[in-house]
Each structure stands twice: as structure tokens, then as C-alpha cells.
Amino acid sequence: MRVLLVEDDDRLAAALTTALTRHGHQVVRAARAVDALRLAGGADFVLLDLGLPDMDGLEVLRRVRRSSAVPLIVVTARVEEREVLRGLRSGADDYLVKPFRTAELMARMEAVVRRGTRPQPARDQVVCVGDVRIDLACRRVYVADEPVTLTRREFDVLALLARQPGVVRSREEILDEVWGDPLLSASRSLDVHVAGLRAKTGRPGLVVTLRGTGYRLGSPP
Template identity: 50%
Template sequence: MRVLVVEDDPGIADLLVRGLERAGYEAGSVSSGQQALSAVPEPDVVLLDLGLPDVDGLDVCRRLRSRSGVAIIVVTARGEEGDRVAALDEGADDYLVKPFGLAELLARIRAVLRRVRPVDSAGQELLRHGLLMVDPRTHKVTVGDREVALTPKEFDILEALAVDPGRVVTRQEILERAWDAHWYGPTKVLDVHVAALRRKLGVPGLVETVYGRGFRLGTPDTAPDTPTEPPAPPVSR
């Protein structure tokens, strides 16, 4: 579970990151709004200060929410009712006024995650990454409010990537998951299915190629929709 602390005070940011890591989260920090908007891989939770040096925190909140279902908790010294209302109207999931205790912050993170990480009727957690939703039980895939029809192989590839967005999944891992644990055939078949998956999802930059390693889910607003792998040399006839 990745938590991004957006805080321009290095002392506060360091305290929060260390506390989150002790609690078992993967945590990091940035000190500006632009860094928050371009963070890769996209975090599961954003702890967002409103008083940032470059972009107003409310604008960062609005822009994050317009492209993603990431959990956003505003963490700020602004305690007026108007500030709370404005942040919640811009898409924040919760609002915490400084100073606060780490135990309360962790409890609020857990509560927000229960709300924003839905489960299906059988209690199995759905896989989410921005506007992408993958249901492992029903094999249903949606991008925003659009349902995407995938073949079984395409779904297996996407599920392998969506389990841990941002992690590079090797070509061999995907082949063993979607085809066979003892796959010895040509790996070009994987490229064909990934290309079809990209076309069907219709989100530039969502499925990234990592040269020499494999594939991962990227952040669409910052990841290019072009493979980072060089083109294959022409085949001589």
C-alpha cells in the first residue's frame, strides 16, 4: 500500500513518512503540487497539504480527482469550516487538521480505504488503478463508466499488472500466468495480446513496456503511450 505525503515542510514530511513506514506502509514524500501530480507509480493514498509553494492544494486535489480514484486525505493547518467544505467539494475523502496524532491519521487512512477500495458481493477486493477497475471474480473490466470486453488471455495479462500497479511484471511471469507454467513458445505472442489490450482499454500510457524486463501499469497523465523498447530489427527474407 503506497502513501504519498505532499508536504513542503521537510520536518513534518519526514515524521509522517517514518510513522507510515513503521505502520507497514510504503511511504514517500514530495514538496510541491507538480511533483504530486506527476508521481509514478500512482499511490493508493495521498496525504495532501493545502499550503504548497507552487500550486494551491485545492487545485491539486481537483486535478487528482478528475483523473483518478486515489484516496485523498487533506492534512493541513487550515481548520475553518469553509476550507473543509471546499476540500471535500473538490474531491477529498477526508480532512485532518494539524496538529494530530499518528494513531488518528492511521485510523483515518484505514477508514478511507474501506470506502474507496470496494469489494464484490463475494467479499473479494476489486483491483483499481485510477479509472481502471478489474473484477477478478467476474472478469469484468471498466474504464470510468465504460465496460471493456477482453479475451481470457487479455484479462489474465491485465490482472497480472493490476494486482500491483507500478511493479514491473516480467514477460516470463505473464506467460506462465496467462499461458502455461512451462511455456517455451515464442514470446512475440505476448506482444500481440498486449497491443490488443492497449487498443481496447483506450487509455494512452496505461500499459507501459519496460525495455528488457516486461510490462507495468503506468500513470496515464504522465506515461507515454509508446513502448520504451526499441523497434525490432527488420526480418530478412
């Protein structure tokens, strides 16, 4: 397999490259997030460190998952349960904490490949709620066929709800997926963005609030 190794530690990268090559893999190493994002499209498997110098690895993971279902294992020194959950919820297929044995890494890679990759994100998926049309692939929203300009996070919140229209998303889940921090649940950031969605579309029922539970996409009238 063509393995993209995203690791800024030269010594560890060299050791992993040797081990992966010994197991028959072709390894391309990226030490920075910008290079990882450029190379991810040509990889069969990605090993991603989270502590990168130019961008947090979780943001790299989210960006990769917007366009690719490539098998991916997070390989990091972050051991906190919160970090593990954030990695898995952001789209990692597995999460391996340093230090680890090479044999364990190889076994986990084989297990991920056996499970198969997730379906590719729908590139032409359009969700309609009444006269509101949400184009997930193009990141555009139309109301009565007129385009509506949303901020990046406003669209991200709406897209998260639109991908599974009948599913209720908790505040913590939305904050984790969109802001990358579920501990922001006490702030008003999410409320402000939901209010912005309702105001800009002129459709108060587009996002439904379920008190004490979370939010879901509204139903067509």
C-alpha cells in the same frame, strides 16, 4: 500501501514518513505540487497538504480527481469550515487538521480504505442534448457534428451540469467547483460564462436557469 505524502514542511514530512513506514507503508514524499501531480498516478493513497509553494493544494486535488480515484486525505492547518467544505467537495475522502496524533491519521486512513474508492471517472462518457454532444473525457463539444471551441471554464461549467443531467446546481456550488470560491456568487462571472455557452453553441436551451435556485442541463427537444 504506496503512500504519496505531499508536504512542504521537512520536519513534519520526516516525522510522518517515519510513522507511516513503521506501520508498513512505502512512502514517497513530494514537496511541490508539480511533483505531486506527476507521482499521484503510482500511489495507493495520498496525503495532501494544501499550503504548497507552487500551487494551492485544492487545485492539486481537483486535478488529481479528474483522472484518479486514489484514496486521498487532506492534511492541513486550515481550520475554517469553508476550507473543509471546499476540500471535501473537491474530492477529498477525509480532512484532517494539524496538529494531529499519528494514531488518528492511521485510523482515518484505514476507514477510507474500508469504505472503498469511488468509481473511476468515466473516460468514454458522452452526454447528448438534442444535437449537442458533450464528450467529458476528451473535453470536446459538438453541435450538429461540428466542433465548438469553448474556454476552459465554459467547458468546466457545462461538464459539471452534464455529469448529472437531471440535477440542479446552485450558483454557489458551481462557483465552488469551477472557480474554487463560492463567495463569488454576487459577481457576474458565472452569468457571463453561461451566456458564452449559449451563444457559442447556438442553443439557448442547453443551460436552463432556475431563478433563485441555480442551473441545470437542458433537455433534448
